[in-house]
Amino acid sequence: MATIAELAGxxxxxxxxxxxxxxxxxPELREKIAAIAREAGYRMNVAARALRTRRSRTVALVIERLVAGDRPISxxxxxxxxxxxxxxxxPAGQAMLVTSSDHFLDSQVVDADGIVMLGQGVGAERARIIAAQGLPMVAWGERLPNSDLVVIGSDNRLGGQLGARHLIDTGRRRLAFLGNVxxxxxxxxxxxxxDIVATTPAMIAAxxxxxFSRVDGTAAIRAxxxxxxxxxxxxxASDFIAAGACDALLEAGRRVPADVSVxxxxxxxxxxxxxxxxxxxRQDWSRAGRLLGESVLALIGQPESYTPPxxxxxxxxVRESTTVAA
Structure with missing residues (x-):
C-alpha cells in the first residue's frame, strides 16, 4: 500500500x-489508484482487514446435510x-462459504458475519443449535410458533391444499401421503x-x-x-419421493395415472x-436464494429494522402423472 501511495502521490x-x-x-482519483494497484499486482490483505473492522465480509451457507439419501449437494x-x-x-461485497452443519459445529473458529441455513433438521433442532452460535442467521424452511428463529419459506400448507384439491377434483378418493412429518x-x-380432505368425501388412506429420496419413495409404496x-x-413430500413411488407402482403392475395418480x-x-x-x-428457488441473501444482510447491518418477508x-x-380417473 505504501508503494501504491508513493506511485500515486x-x-x-x-x-x-x-x-x-x-x-x-x-472518482477520477479512485480510478487512478485502482489502475496503479492492478498494474502492481496488489491484493488486499483480507485477514488484516477483518482484524481491523471485526468483519469477515463472509456469509456461511450451512447445509443441514451434504448428502441425504440420493440428494447430493449438486x-x-x-x-x-x-x-x-x-x-x-x-454486489454487497460479501463472500460465501459453503459447508455442512456438522463441519460448522465442529470448527473451532467461526469466520463469518452471518449464517444462511438450508434445512432445519428434524423438529428444527439442528437450526436451533446453529442459531445458538449467536451470529445473525436466517433459515430456509417452515416458520414455527413460539420460535425466535428467523425463517423464510414457501407456503407449504397451501401447496398441500393445491395438490389435494387437484387430486380430488380429478376423481381420487383415497390419498396416501409419503414424507417425514x-x-x-x-x-x-x-x-x-x-384441510381439503376434511371438506370432501375423500380420505387419507395412509x-x-x-x-427425501427416490429409494425411500419406492420402499414406501412397496410397504x-x-x-x-x-x-x-x-x-x-418431494419429487424424488414421487419418482420412486412411480417406480414401485409400475413394478407392481399399477398404471400411473390410470390406476394411481402421483x-x-x-x-x-x-x-x-x-x-x-x-x-x-412449484417453488421459486432462485427467488428464495435472493430473499435469504437480502435477509441475512439486513440482519448483519440493521437487525432492529428487519421484517421477515x-x-x-x-x-x-399439472403433468401426465395425474389425470381424470376413469
Missing part, C-alpha cells in the same frame, strides 16, 4: 479509502438457491392435504414416513402394497423428466 489512508470504494475520494434445488444467494451477496415443512404440507392398503393417489413437491428437473412426467408443486407463493404444475 497520495497518502496511504487515501489509497485505503480508494481501494475500498469510499466516496471520500474523487441437487438442482440447492444450486438454484446458491445462485440466488450469490446474486445478492456478491418430523420435518416442519412436510408437516405443513400434510396439514394442507388434511401416512408413510420416508426420507403399502405389501400391507394391502387401498389407495388411488399418492401425495409425495404428485410431487418442488418441481425440479426430475419432475418433468420422469416417466410419466410428474404433477408437482411474506411466505413465498407456490404453484400447481
Amino acid at each position: 497520495v497518502s496511504k489512508i487515501t489509497v485505503s479509502r480508494a481501494l475500498s470504494g469510499s466516496e471520500a475520494v474523487r 441437487d438442482p434445488l440447492v444450486l438454484a438457491i446458491i445462485g440466488g444467494l450469490l446474486e445478492t451477496l456478491t 418430523d420435518h416442519p415443512e412436510v408437516a405443513a404440507r400434510l396439514e394442507g392435504v388434511r 401416512v408413510v414416513p420416508c426420507d 403399502l402394497l405389501a400391507d394391502g392398503v387401498q389407495f388411488d393417489a399418492v401425495v409425495a 404428485m410431487g413437491f418442488d418441481d425440479i428437473a426430475v419432475a418433468a423428466n420422469n416417466r410419466p412426467p410428474l404433477t408437482s408443486i 411474506d411466505l413465498l407463493p407456490v404453484e400447481l404444475v
Whole structure:
C-alpha cells in the first residue's frame, strides 16, 4: 500500500479509502489508484482487514446435510438457491462459504458475519443449535410458533391444499401421503392435504414416513402394497419421493395415472423428466436464494429494522402423472 501511495502521490489512508470504494475520494482519483494497484499486482490483505473492522465480509451457507439419501449437494434445488444467494451477496461485497452443519459445529473458529441455513433438521433442532452460535442467521424452511428463529419459506400448507384439491377434483378418493412429518415443512404440507380432505368425501388412506429420496419413495409404496392398503393417489413430500413411488407402482403392475395418480413437491428437473412426467408443486428457488441473501444482510447491518418477508407463493404444475380417473 505504501508503494501504491508513493506511485500515486497520495497518502496511504487515501489509497485505503480508494481501494475500498469510499466516496471520500474523487472518482477520477479512485480510478487512478485502482489502475496503479492492478498494474502492481496488489491484493488486499483480507485477514488484516477483518482484524481491523471485526468483519469477515463472509456469509456461511450451512447445509443441514451434504448428502441425504440420493440428494447430493449438486441437487438442482440447492444450486438454484446458491445462485440466488450469490446474486445478492456478491454486489454487497460479501463472500460465501459453503459447508455442512456438522463441519460448522465442529470448527473451532467461526469466520463469518452471518449464517444462511438450508434445512432445519428434524423438529428444527439442528437450526436451533446453529442459531445458538449467536451470529445473525436466517433459515430456509417452515416458520414455527413460539420460535425466535428467523425463517423464510414457501407456503407449504397451501401447496398441500393445491395438490389435494387437484387430486380430488380429478376423481381420487383415497390419498396416501409419503414424507417425514418430523420435518416442519412436510408437516405443513400434510396439514394442507388434511384441510381439503376434511371438506370432501375423500380420505387419507395412509401416512408413510420416508426420507427425501427416490429409494425411500419406492420402499414406501412397496410397504403399502405389501400391507394391502387401498389407495388411488399418492401425495409425495418431494419429487424424488414421487419418482420412486412411480417406480414401485409400475413394478407392481399399477398404471400411473390410470390406476394411481402421483404428485410431487418442488418441481425440479426430475419432475418433468420422469416417466410419466410428474404433477408437482412449484417453488421459486432462485427467488428464495435472493430473499435469504437480502435477509441475512439486513440482519448483519440493521437487525432492529428487519421484517421477515411474506411466505413465498407456490404453484400447481399439472403433468401426465395425474389425470381424470376413469
